[in-house]
Amino acid sequence: MSEDEKGEKVYTFSLKVMIDKERSKVLFATADRHFVDILLSFLTLPLGRIIRVLKQHYGDELPTIGSLCSLYHSLSNLDNSHFVTVGAKQNLLNPTTSFENEYKWLKLDITDFQPATYFYCSVSYRRCSNKFRSESNYYDYIELCQDCGSYEMVKVVAKKESEAGYSDGIWTVRGASFTILDDLQIFPDEIGLVQIMTLLGITDTNKAEVFQVDLGFNEIMKLLKASLTSPTPLSDVILNKTTLINSPRVPLHHISKEENPNSSSVSLKLVTQKSSGKLLYAQAKEDFVEFLFSFFNIPIGGAEHLMGGKACVKAIDNLYRSASEFIGDKYFKTTEDKMKLLNPNLPHGCISKNQILPLVEECLPANYTAFLSRFSSVKFPKGQGCYLEEPRTYHVTDDLTVKPFCSVSVLSCLNSLKIPMSDVEEREIEIGFKEALNILKASLTSTSALSDALLTQIPNKQIKREV
Numbered sequence: 298m299s300e301d302e303k304g305e306k307v308y309t310f311s312l313k314v315m316i317d318k319e320r321s322k323v324l325f326a327t328a329d330r331h332f333v334d335i336l337l338s339f340l341t342l343p344l345g346r347i348i349r350v351l352k353q354h355y356g357d358e359l360p361t362i363g364s365l366c367s368l369y370h371s372l373s374n375l376d377n378s379h380f381v382t383v384g385a386k387q388n389l390l391n392p393t394t395s396f397e398n399e400y401k402w403l404k405l406d407i408t409d410f411q412p413a414t415y416f417y418c419s420v421s422y423r424r425c426s427n428k429f430r431s432e433s434n435y436y437d438y439i440e441l442c443q444d445c446g447s448y449e450m451v452k453v454v455a456k457k458e459s460e461a462g463y464s465d466g467i468w469t470v471r472g473a474s475f476t477i478l479d480d481l482q483i484f485p486d487e488i489g490l491v492q493i494m495t496l497l498g499i500t501d502t503n504k505a506e507v508f509q510v511d512l513g514f515n516e517i518m519k520l521l522k523a524s525l526t527s528p529t530p531l532s533d534v535i536l537n538k539t540t541l542i543n544s545p546r547v548p549l550h551h552i553s554k555e556e557n558p559n560s561s562s563v564s565l566k567l568v569t570q571k572s573s574g575k576l577l578y579a580q581a582k583e584d585f586v587e588f589l590f591s592f593f594n595i596p597i598g599g600a601e602h603l604m605g606g607k608a609c610v611k612a613i614d615n616l617y618r619s620a621s622e623f624i625g626d627k628y629f630k631t632t633e634d635k636m637k638l639l640n641p642n643l644p645h646g647c648i649s650k651n652q653i654l655p656l657v658e659e660c661l662p663a664n665y666t667a668f669l670s671r672f673s674s675v676k677f678p679k680g681q682g683c684y685l686e687e688p689r690t691y692h693v694t695d696d697l698t699v700k701p702f703c704s705v706s707v708l709s710c711l712n713s714l715k716i717p718m719s720d721v722e723e724r725e726i727e728i729g730f731k732e733a734l735n736i737l738k739a740s741l742t743s744t745s746a747l748s749d750a751l752l753t754q755i756p757n758k759q760i761k762r763e764v
């Protein structure tokens with residue numbers, strides 16, 4: 298390990314890699330638990346945080362990741378006046394997780410972890426030392442000190458300090474080492490070479506060579522990007538290839554209403570071309586757009602949980618399956634850690650009131666619940682989970698680009714496409730649990746998320762023809 302000026306981003310992971318030179322492909326790698334912790338941390342990252350850290354690193358060179366980049370771009374470009382506060386918008390652009398405290402133990406800060414925020418009483422002459430950690434996105438301000446009764450509470454963000462140097466790891470146990478396949482299936486080393494070779498379908502090892510590879514910050518960022526865009530992330534990073542997923546048709550989720558009977562729904566108008574059946578755009582109210590923006594709060598492991606481990610992003614599906622099946626409980630520090638990884642709660646107070654998916658928030662600690670009446674919410678003056686001002690109307694395209702609705706520009710767009718109004722049809726549909734999950738799933742892999750999720754499966758009874 299070397300040091301740069303800030304002493305950051307300098308750790309390197311050492312991997313032994315078996316490479317098929319003839320096919321220029323990584324067969325598998327062996328690595329220690331700190332590297333596996335980094336891979337597992339991908340699952341904890343909310344979709345918005347993934348896009349944000351990748352955008353920070355790659356700028357305009359970030360490739361398209363399903364429809365998420367265009368949705369994120371729309372969110373950041375939407376005028377502040379559409380949001381209840383600028384803080385509410387910032388919460389979506391840079392969502393926090395319930396793992397912020399753990400991230401500082403990662404050997405490399407790929408998550409751009411958010412240091413803790415504290416409320417403390419500044420009445421020092423009375424020696425009031427009341428101080429506690431901010432735990433909620435909603436209850437984000439406290440005026441009155443419950444110890445000395447003063448109104449001199451202040452909110453302070455802690456200094457961001459990595460603990461990587463003293464790290465004992467986050468999820469996996471000390472001494473464990475792992476075999477990782479090109480597509481990010483992870484097995485404890487106890488699986489043995491013979492099983493690995495059988496899994497890979499390899500009988501002849503003459504063409505395989507072993508290399509020692511060091512992966513630093515840039516390579517790990519590339520691995521994060523490739524895990525979302527490539528079926529062979531290790532080859533992409535180690536052999537510097539680019540393999541893009543051959544955008545598979547997203548298999549839709551078939552869910553019975555009983556699976557989520559309490560699900561709410563929002564309505565959406567789909568505007569299609571009669572002659573071709575193609576989606577031209579969707580017209581949405583703020584509730585649907587807020588539902589879309591709140592994808593950014595969902596950790597990708599949480600998305601996997603909602604979809605039963607089949608989000609159709611191959612490498613992420615494999616990571617999730619590794620954590621749930623291949624890496625046995627004994628390789629995790631605690632079963633609780635493993636369960637939290639597989640089904641992460643969202644931080645308190647961030648779930649949109651228009652959330653259709655069954656997401657769960659962290660509970661508030663006792664020092665909050667006892668004093669809730671003293672808290673107020675600066676970011677969410679209209680109530681918990683109310684991000685967008687209402688009433689508003691939005692124009693949403695197939696790749697989830699969201700703009701304020703404007704009839705004039707829609708008409709000029711139809712004219713430029715030479716589509717007469719007589720060839721345009723409008724249907725109003727309800728977006729419930731099943732549709733919501735399909736939009737989330739399609740957004741991860743497809744640039745035509747709305748068509749893929751909605752157009753192939755609208756039951757006739759839901760279609761309400763309008764004039």
Ligand SMILES: [Zn+2]
Nearest residue numbers: 418425442445
């Ligand atoms: Zn005080």
